[in-house]
Amino acid sequence: MAFRAKHKNARISPRKVRPMADLIRGKFADEALDILQYQPNRGARMLEKVLRSALGNAQDPDQNPGQTVRIDRLVVTDARVDGGPTFKRIRPRARGMAFWVIKRMSHIHVALEDINEL
Numbered sequence: 001m002a003f004r005a006k007h008k009n010a011r012i013s014p015r016k017v018r019p020m021a022d023l024i025r026g027k028f029a030d031e032a033l034d035i036l037q038y039q040p041n042r043g044a045r046m047l048e049k050v051l052r053s054a055l056g057n058a059q060d061p062d063q064n065p066g067q068t069v070r071i072d073r074l075v076v077t078d079a080r081v082d083g084g085p086t087f088k089r090i091r092p093r094a095r096g097m098a099f100w101v102i103k104r105m106s107h108i109h110v111a112l113e114d115i116n117e118l
Contacts, residue, residue, distance in 0.1 A: 003112045
């Protein structure tokens with residue numbers, strides 16, 4: 001059974017978070033937390049929060065009734081960052097022209113599975 005968490009409309013460009021997602025994909029959950037903790041990027045903080053949320057979902061008895069999940073056996077099976085909506089603004093420039101300012105958002109998805117179920 002996969003335990004999932006997502007952060008929709010994260011106010012960061014997907015291009016900045018994807019390298020962090022590539023770092024943790026396929027790693028054990030506790031190892032992935034250690035990797036993200038020492039990355040100096042803002043995207044790593046956001047991805048770390050989503051990963052902690054997925055770990056919390058794994059420990060929640062409502063999500064997983066009658067079973068206990070060992071955290072050291074959970075593997076990050078899916079860590080992806082998709083593009084979200086964009087803020088579009090117009091910035092005035094010289095000679096009466098206008099330039100678009102595009103502020104991108106992203107959707108961060110993390111899924112964990114037990115190593116024995118893979």
